[in-house]
Amino acid sequence: MKIALIGYGKMGHEIEKIALQRGHEIVCTIDLNETGKFDSPEFRSAEAAIEFTSPESALQNYRRAFAANVPVVSGTTGWLEHLNEIKAACKNEGQTFFYASNFSLGVNIFYALSNYLAKIMSQFPDYDVRMEETHHIHKLDAPSGTAITLAEGILENLGRKETWSLNKAGNENELEIKVFREGEVPGIHTVIYESEADSIRITHDAKSRKGFALGAVLAAEFTKGKKGFLGMKDMLNLHP
Ligand SMILES: NC(=O)C1=CN([C@@H]2O[C@H](COP(=O)(O)OP(=O)(O)OC[C@H]3O[C@@H](n4cnc5c(N)ncnc54)[C@H](OP(=O)(O)O)[C@@H]3O)[C@@H](O)[C@H]2O)C=CC1
Numbered sequence: 001m002k003i004a005l006i007g008y009g010k011m012g013h014e015i016e017k018i019a020l021q022r023g024h025e026i027v028c029t030i031d032l033n034e035t036g037k038f039d040s041p042e043f044r045s046a047e048a049a050i051e052f053t054s055p056e057s058a059l060q061n062y063r064r065a066f067a068a069n070v071p072v073v074s075g076t077t078g079w080l081e082h083l084n085e086i087k088a089a090c091k092n093e094g095q096t097f098f099y100a101s102n103f104s105l106g107v108n109i110f111y112a113l114s115n116y117l118a119k120i121m122s123q124f125p126d127y128d129v130r131m132e133e134t135h136h137i138h139k140l141d142a143p144s145g146t147a148i149t150l151a152e153g154i155l156e157n158l159g160r161k162e163t164w165s166l167n168k169a170g171n172e173n174e175l176e177i178k179v180f181r182e183g184e185v186p187g188i189h190t191v192i193y194e195s196e197a198d199s200i201r202i203t204h205d206a207k208s209r210k211g212f213a214l215g216a217v218l219a220a221e222f223t224k225g226k227k228g229f230l231g232m233k234d235m236l237n238l239h240p
């Protein structure tokens with residue numbers, strides 16, 4: 001299929017490689033300060049645009065792609081305060097938008113596992129829960145989008161935490177997410193349950209960006225012929 005890339009950084013390059021390997025054509029790449037390209041015939045010919053940019057630019061990019069009637073697959077994190085606006089555009093304007101805070105199969109299995117563990121732990125109040133995430137030093141947002149999705153799943157299934165907090169231990173109603181930024185780490189997420197007797201830890205450790213990029217290309221393939229707001233739940237049927 002014809003794919004446009006919005007954002008030609010670390011993920012844009014990785015996605016390009018995988019898209020070409022899977023027989024797709026990259027018809028247009030749009031990086032910072034190249035917004036004129038949204039009006040080009042090449043961009044308009046795309047059957048999907050895959051967007052990995054920055055928290056501040058994501059919403060504008062979606063709007064520009066929608067104006068050209070190009071479906072969007074996005075993995076950019078840190079923009080979710082605008083989620084309802086995008087859902088409304090899907091519903092009221094007939095747009096197509098696929099979002100995942102993490103496109104890797106492994107993390108989506110991990111989400112399901114963490115939700116299930118939280119459900120079990122709802123019966124065992126002696127265990128407190130906290131989370132840790134580690135990423136490369138270039139990351140702009142904290143906590144990671146993946147950590148927020150994990151935290152939301154824990155809050156929903158555990159029933160004894162009201163909200164999550166960033167690097168702030170001590171309040172028993174809050175689920176602490178401790179954030180580390182180190183070297184070129186692609187992404188590590190850990191959920192820790194601890195009682196006086198023992199601790200249980202589950203970790204997802206990405207070996208590279210390949211899994212994220214493959215998931216994004218599979219998502220672009222999945223959007224073909226579909227309308228509305230889509231996510232990994234629709235594609236993988238993994239977490240209830
Ligand atoms: N959902 C998932 O599975 C994953 C999500 N991510 C998320 O994706 C995003 C990008 O990650 P990554 O590729 O590592 O970051 P990079 O910084 O390597 O790449 C982002 C690219 O987007 C460009 N850019 C910035 N603003 C615009 C704009 N307005 N229009 C077009 N291009 C723009 C940047 O240009 P310049 O460098 O000149 O600023 C850069 O080339 C982050 O939010 C990250 O959290 C990352 C991995 C997996």
Ligand SMILES: O=C(O)C1=N[C@H](C(=O)O)C[C@H](O)C1
Pocket residue numbers: 077101102135139143144145146147186187188
């Ligand atoms: O910025 C990154 O690199 C990543 N961002 C995503 C996030 O914020 O969860 C996904 C992955 O962890 C890599």
